Amino acid sequence: MHDTLDWLKAECLPASLGAGKRAWLFDQGSLTRRLQALAQGQLEVRILAEGWQHLRDDECTALAAAPASMGWVREIYLCGRSEPWIFARSVARRDALQAAGLDLQNQGARPLGELLFSAQGFTRGELQTCRYPADWLPQAVRETGHWARRSCFTRGELGVLVAEVFLPAFWQAAGIDPHRR
Numbered sequence: 001m002h003d004t005l006d007w008l009k010a011e012c013l014p015a016s017l018g019a020g021k022r023a024w025l026f027d028q029g030s031l032t033r034r035l036q037a038l039a040q041g042q043l044e045v046r047i048l049a050e051g052w053q054h055l056r057d058d059e060c061t062a063l064a065a066a067p068a069s070m071g072w073v074r075e076i077y078l079c080g081r082s083e084p085w086i087f088a089r090s091v092a093r094r095d096a097l098q099a100a101g102l103d104l105q106n107q108g109a110r111p112l113g114e115l116l117f118s119a120q121g122f123t124r125g126e127l128q129t130c131r132y133p134a135d136w137l138p139q140a141v142r143e144t145g146h147w148a149r150r151s152c153f154t155r156g157e158l159g160v161l162v163a164e165v166f167l168p169a170f171w172q173a174a175g176i177d178p179h180r181r
């Protein structure tokens with residue numbers, strides 16, 4: 001397991017990372033909203049998996065949870081013009097969700113961003129990036145080297161850790177060479 005997965009802050013990234021990719025990776029706004037514009041409104045959430053699972057080591061560390069804590073896991077594609085552009089995995093501690101009375105189980109195909117960027121009192125923490133482990137990706141998009149970012153949205157004791165992996169089809173749609181750093 002990648003318990004030593006290093007998520008890097010903006011200032012730790014190689015200077016060689018292209019400005020186009022860096023701008024997308026570290027944009028503080030709602031990714032859903034930006035993608036809706038890029039897809040001219042043809043953006044949908046495709047749910048891949050949801051449920052209570054033991055969280056990964058890097059997730060437990062980020063959420064200040066004991067190793068292998070139980071949490072709600074939501075894995076989706078954000079599809080632009082019916083093509084997977086983003087793989088996203090969002091997790092939160094079960095104890096914190098229950099204490100907050102937040103019901104992520106019924107989010108369904110509504111973008112999580114509508115909850116996290118609405119007036120619900122969530123604050124976004126620092127954005128970090130990494131090259132996402134291929135074996136954490138769905139089989140259909142399993143390649144090494146995809147840029148990912150993550151941040152934690154907090155409200156009181158509750159943290160929702162959102163990781164977004166930018167797939168080659170997205171970079172092409174954004175007019176950025178997916179093979180350049």
Ligand SMILES: C=C(O[C@@H]1C=C(C(=O)O)C=C[C@H]1O)C(=O)O
Binds near residue numbers: 086111
């Ligand atoms: C956090 C956001 O929500 C987006 C929607 C997600 C979902 O519905 O599961 C997951 C990650 C994000 O890309 C956002 O819009 O920035």
